[in-house]
Amino acid sequence: MSRDICVCLDFLEDHHRTQIENTAARGGMSVHFFTPDQREQALAFVPQAEVLYSNIPALLQAGRQLKWYCCCYAGVDNYCAHPELFPNDECVLTNSNVYGLTIAEHTVMAALMLLRRMPEYMDRVARHEWTGGLAIGSIHGITAVLLGTGQIGQCVAERLRALGAARIIGVNRSGRPAPGFDETHPTGELDAVLPKAELLVMAVPGTGETRHILSRERIALLPERAYVINVGRGGAVDQQALMDALNAGRIAGAALDVVEPEPLPPEHPLWETKNLLITPHVSGNLTLAYTRDRNVDSFCEELGNYIAGRPLAHAVDRTRGY
């Protein structure tokens, strides 16, 4: 009986397919590739597959014999919230921790755009108005608080450090140290570090625990000069409280790449909130060649683990949510 891998993704190039096939061949496995528009064929094939590499919940549901589902995204909150998607309790879920670089570049860009008052300058430019003079800030010398110290947080920390940030404070569930941070604190100490945050970067997974973790009360703890950047999940922010704080000038500005709901409806008040830079969930994604290459690298590395019978490095604790 052949051991089959079902791959259904829209971003693969020939060299990716060869790389996956070569890795699979070393374990005597064979790979069947589908694109998302070959959904019916993929659905017909997946019941016999042992491994699925995709981002389509319906395929997972149809995979009666799956032992491993590799999701090509980093955020797998939807899968963790819906155990019925897994037709087979033994099926291990892994996510792809390869978005750090692109999300960190987005974060650096957004931080500089906020610090340098670009939303205001771009309004002027849209009106064909040539006037300068706005007081600006710098990453050099800044104190940043990063809520989330995983792969994304670490890539952000590395870049803020290189650009001269004075102090980089990490906050995570347990307070465990993470590379690139001057200090790390458990979530329980978040209230104590927020008053220091000139820049607050949020890169936490969407779980019950992180829901509205940036609450109205915590927004009130931020200094007036603070900028907030969220690249994790929209639900981590009390969005109404953030809109209120921005419109009242209680904090200096924010950049949201994730919101609630997505897609954001055209009439939503968030679009017209003061000093808010909105981007349509594009900080990560597979739009960058580097990320696509690392995604396949990461799957192949993990496939090596799978074939050798080693534990999967990016296995998700579905009850914890990440």
Next chain:
Amino acid sequence: MSRDICVCLDFLEDHHRTQIENTAARGGMSVHFFTPDQREQALAFVPQAEVLYSNIPALLQAGRQLKWYCCCYAGVDNYCAHPELFPNDECVLTNSNVYGLTIAEHTVMAALMLLRRMPEYMDRVARHEWTGGLAIGSIHGITAVLLGTGQIGQCVAERLRALGAARIIGVNRSGRPAPGFDETHPTGELDAVLPKAELLVMAVPGTGETRHILSRERIALLPERAYVINVGRGGAVDQQALMDALNAGRIAGAALDVVEPEPLPPEHPLWETKNLLITPHVSGNLTLAYTRDRNVDSFCEELGNYIAGRPLAHAVDRTRGY
């Protein structure tokens, strides 16, 4: 007879004034401070001053006994083009090379905005449209050509390196090596390096030699995926040729912080050029506290040289223009 320093600037705070006074006192000099709205008083005083620290040409013209004029800006092309502004041939002109950090942060921001298609995303967001999916690029792995390897170019190179640029090529008049560059070439070799430029950053002074240095012919040498950023002087670019290339999609995009003329008239076609990010000459400026502090530090350091009879470190060759 007292040896007088005339300072006429709008950005000084008390600690800056104390710092200047203390430095001057060590050489037995006394400092007279004016703000630009005390122009008449400053004009009445400057004829007896030996040193002027300002950015007002009329004060320089009235300074009959000036031995040193410290301009608080980096670009002094206007002074070099107008020798009649100097009432006294012995008067040394120095500029302030303290804008590297703020201009480099602008450049990193602009590069990421272009690579990550922010002008297009911001158009969508202005229309309350939540759609992603545009193919983006990264500073990681990029080949950058920096035209100008002075303080500004070096600060840009340092940041591109930290963000993972693969190759940083410098171009300057003589081809002399500069810190942070993988290779440097004389301007005569510019045509040979332009085809390699995925990112071209221009930070050259405004001189006869740099006028339209990015000519129509040279724009044609850039690869289609190239982005151009100009933070030096507008005249360094053949603006009509750049508009043509952008509107035709011949290169991927550009960010101009300097243009011709400034202010850019509301009806100018540059405002509506495709894939062009315009900012109103704000990459440098004294809008950042760090830059203001370094400006005063730099003047005081140079004042130490002046008092000790040492050559001034930032003396400008007025015939060369920088």
